[in-house]
Amino acid sequence: MKRLLLAAAATFSVPPQPGGLLSQEPLAVGVRVFYGPRPGFEDLDLRLIGGAKKSIDMAAYVLTDRAVISALGGAAMRGVRVRIYLDGEERGLSPAIEAIAAARNMQIKRKGRSRDLMHLKSYQVDGRALRSGSANFSVSGAEFQDNDLILIESPAAVEQFEETFERLWARSDNQKIGTR
Numbered sequence: 001m002k003r004l005l006l007a008a009a010a011t012f013s014v015p016p017q018p019g020g021l022l023s024q025e026p027l028a029v030g031v032r033v034f035y036g037p038r039p040g041f042e043d044l045d046l047r048l049i050g051g052a053k054k055s056i057d058m059a060a061y062v063l064t065d066r067a068v069i070s071a072l073g074g075a076a077m078r079g080v081r082v083r084i085y086l087d088g089e090e091r092g093l094s095p096a097i098e099a100i101a102a103a104r105n106m107q108i109k110r111k112g113r114s115r116d117l118m119h120l121k122s123y124q125v126d127g128r129a130l131r132s133g134s135a136n137f138s139v140s141g142a143e144f145q146d147n148d149l150i151l152i153e154s155p156a157a158v159e160q161f162e163e164t165f166e167r168l169w170a171r172s173d174n175q176k177i178g179t180r
Helices: 002-012 041-050 066-077 095-100 139-143 155-169
Strands: 030-036 055-060 081-086 106-110 121-125 129-133 147-153 175-177
Touching (some): 041 121, 041 129, 055 066, 055 155, 081 155
Antiparallel strands (some): 129 147
């Protein structure tokens, strides 16, 4: 049995290579992983967004969940800086996104036309927590599809996401949505 455990540990151990991604220090302080489909993904998003005090930056391949969209609008209205970056594949905007687009403290951009998808489903809250995973911000992504949702409580992980988000946000062919 002991040999089996040692063999299993050796099998799952990935040695870091100098300069490779695995050679970086671990970023995560607290990590929670959830698997669906299951109710509760939306509740987790609503609690995170509802608890924001300073900032939310979201990169969303699909953002159609009306409760999440409403929570983002509510966060902006209470003074949280909210920036939403959407993939450019879908040309039309949902009425729910149109309703929050002009809110104060709200900025929305859509990726310009290109063949490459912006496929992230992630957001940061107040520089302290990062929500990521394969689950889109949709009712079907939360309740009907096989997905994962990963919550990482780590300023270092948020910092890496923010570097990527700023690069995406600054693309010259982005389209601004709304009046702000």
